[in-house]
Amino acid sequence: MRVSKLFFQTFREAPADADIVSHQLMLRAGLIHQIAAGIFDFLPMALRTKHKIEDIFREEMDAIGGQEVTLPVVHPAELWQKSGRWYQIGSDMARFKDRNDRDMVLGMTHEEIMADLAKKYIKSYRQLPTMLYQIQTKFRDEPRPRAGLLRVREFTMKDAYTFDRDEAGIDAYYPHFYQAYFNIFRRSGIDVVAVKSDTGMMGGRMAHEFMALTDIGEDTLVLCDACGYSANRQVATFRKPEPPAAAPARLEEVATPNVTTIEALARFLNIAESETAKAVFMVADIDQPDGAVKEQFVFCIVRGDMELNETKLTNAIKARRLRPATTPEIQAIGAEPGYGSPIGIQREQVLLLVDDLAARSPNLVAGANRAGYHVRNTNYGRDYTADLVVDLVAASDGHACPQCGEAIHTARGVEVGNIFKLGTKYSMAMGATYLDEKGDEKPIVMGSYGIGSGRLMAVIIEMLHDDAGIQWPITVAPYQVLLVSLATEKTPDVTAAAEQIYAALLEAGVEVLYDDREERAGVKFNDADLLGIPIRLTVGAKGLKNGIVEGKLRRNGEMFEFAVDAVVEKVCALVAAEIERINATAVPVPFEDK
């Protein structure tokens, strides 16, 4: 491709609404163009990279038995009604009516459609296991698209689905995906950590998220350097400290004027935060057996030195939604904001959950449910009892690893992929069953596995760039080589040499972008750095005089001198070496069934 013909433009300055590096660089390099919040055009170079990433998806999916299909973007509402998600999902799902007034949706994901397909074609255990995947557009009307391609509304996703006869079947398949995902990310030039994750609205038994560690990440991860434990903070556990042994002491009210936070309370009474009980008031939407949804006041007690983990709470009470309670709501159940405790409240109106550590810790200071007063020596069991005592708190830096007890730490990450053991939720809803050897009808056990191509592209840039621009890994770079001609009107021999080398590289099968523009050297070099093509070749009068063409690696600045008549051969070798360097990182990873 000649740069003079390439449909793109580079910019010195990024548009003002681009905040994060990958977004700025993609705009400046002429890769993408935004047409609405979270909706982007992919220009030619971005599309080449997208295709390369997707080809890696295909290779890795095919390698573990996948067969590619394409399912529609537009679905009849009926299928989503069958699974119930038509009713569960809110305005994230784009809905419309067709000309015959039938409800339709834009697919956010394809579990329903896949299960429906499986229902039609899978009849016997002999056909299992099987795996289908597609690389297809999804639309989710996200409440807040942001950060360029990192969080968008319309996006392309590789989504794979496994169909197994039983749990043992998917247990056997799942680790293959685990490995294939590591291969995909490493072959794309980045490393990731796999963390156990919440199964959320998808339901299911086990899930992992593949996280790229970067500060711009929206998720917080809990990691243990000692043993390798890793989990999304939403589900991370930790070994809780042993509470001090003490006999329950007598309840005693204490005046604590204007002391409404745990921090202030501990300071005021000169005690540790771990000697206090924190009350957190939430209101949950909970599904009732009759299908209705009830708003339930939820009262949570965690120890003062701990933080409530809302995901754990949501899962513990199977809530559909959770929101903080308002002051009137809190007062209505007989509590007082800033001075709350379960003692003396309208107990029958609340669902009371107590974290197991708080339940085991003796003589905690809690609120007195009237402004300006707390109570010393509250004890679980004696003074109040819960509807549920469970783990409700968030793991934080310095807590003890649940596996090995060493200190854990937290880090930010971007989710670039996930794998899910779905179970039979969708197959049962859609009626996807098979007959086993005995002729018994059984629901197919499904798994689903997704990676967003655009998000991965953004993450690659996020992790591989410098002040001057992108540093594409050669496996996903739009072009492998950028041939820069420094010819001027007075140096037709340079033009001739560059043209010849360009033709020879094309002939040799090298993916080469040829900067034949009538621009000054500085412009071309700066654009070269911005575009981030891995190998730069410079043909100029200076080198040509000595019969050489200069080479330079974008990723580290390493320089080469190639004899003009050997340049094609040398470049092919360099391309091969660069590819090998990246592919060599895709090594087996032990699957840990954590």
Add this chain to the structure above:
RNA sequence: CGGGGAGUAGCGCAGCUUGGUAGCGCGCUUCGUUCGGGACGAAGAGGUCGGAGGUUCAAAUCCUCUCUCCCCGACCA
């Protein structure tokens, strides 16, 4: 949905307080000089000032409504 910010040429911005000919830099076109890390000169093209309504002799500027985009939060297979 709550909080904050911004819409003026393709991009970055000024002009608005105090109403009166719409500007600057980059980019783009043409010509000349220059030519190995974002050259210089000259001449050009390009704007319903997000939209609607209002005030006024007169609105980019003042008022009202509205749309869009960005950031933080809520939300998120």
